Amino acid sequence: MKNILEHIKTSKEKGQKLLAILLDPDKLLIENIEKTINKINRRKVDFIFVGGSTVSEGITELFVKKIKELTQIPIVLFPGDFEQITDNADALLFLSLLSGRNPEYLIGQQIKSVKKLQKSSLEIIPTGYILIDGGVETSVEKVSNTTPILQSNIEEITATAIAGEYLGKQLIYLEAGSGATVPTDAKIISSVANSIQVPLIVGGGIRTKKQLQITFENGADLVVIGTAFEENNSVLTSII
Numbered sequence: 367m368k369n370i371l372e373h374i375k376t377s378k379e380k381g382q383k384l385l386a387i388l389l390d391p392d393k394l395l396i397e398n399i400e401k402t403i404n405k406i407n408r409r410k411v412d413f414i415f416v417g418g419s420t421v422s423e424g425i426t427e428l429f430v431k432k433i434k435e436l437t438q439i440p441i442v443l444f445p446g447d448f449e450q451i452t453d454n455a456d457a458l459l460f461l462s463l464l465s466g467r468n469p470e471y472l473i474g475q476q477i478k479s480v481k482k483l484q485k486s487s488l489e490i491i492p493t494g495y496i497l498i499d500g501g502v503e504t505s506v507e508k509v510s511n512t513t514p515i516l517q518s519n520i521e522e523i524t525a526t527a528i529a530g531e532y533l534g535k536q537l538i539y540l541e542a543g544s545g546a547t548v549p550t551d552a553k554i555i556s557s558v559a560n561s562i563q564v565p566l567i568v569g570g571g572i573r574t575k576k577q578l579q580i581t582f583e584n585g586a587d588l589v590v591i592g593t594a595f596e597e598n599n600s601v602l603t604s605i606i
């Protein structure tokens with residue numbers, strides 16, 4: 367599928383909620399991909415996100431190629447660094463870590479990715495990425511060497527999202543971090559959702575049907591689930 371951004375925007379307009387499963391090439395063994403994708407194929411999953419904070423060079427390419435052979439579900443790269451970019455996917459979340467003050471993740475990695483992207487047919491989606499305290503130190507925090515915004519600071523989180531929209535980001539991603547013990551609070555989600563026009567992605571620490579419902583009801587347009595699916599593939603049966 368091309369025009370993934372268009373699909374997300376149209377779904378938002380229609381009030382149709384979207385779900386993405388995040389697969390981390392660093393955690394999922396290549397020999398287990400087939401079994402995993404077969405499970406995803408049987409459920410109503412809109413996107414497969416692929417990425418991780420630390421993935422060895424070349425692995426994402428093999429990983430995505432294998433997934434592509436097994437599914438029609440669009441694959442969206444959610445890379446921790448520019449080395450994870452591969453043309454085998456459908457789209458790329460072109461992330462800028464707006465909550466942080468580390469230039470490497472605001473613009474450095476993006477510049478390093480240009481050579482690859484100029485030769486690629488990936489749909490590039492400018493995305494404002496906002497890291498929120500999820501109760502534990504997550505890999506994004508460690509790798510990016512940035513401090514997440516406290517959940518109590520709703521004003522700053524909301525202002526960051528609005529600034530992201532002013533900067534031209536087409537999506538805003540509220541991230542509590544993979545494996546967060548505290549997912550993004552409902553008040554934060556609704557404050558941000560009510561303040562921006564672009565679609566809102568929320569992920570990090572969502573493990574139950576109730577949390578998923580709260581996240582959608584408060585204004586998330588697309589929810590990303592990683593850990594809960596990794597730990598127990600049947601989570602999809604219970605939450606969708």
Ligand code: 1GP
Nearest residue numbers: 544545569570571592593
């Ligand atoms: C991480 O938002 C995603 O980037 C998913 O988080 O692994 O906690 O579901 P979980």
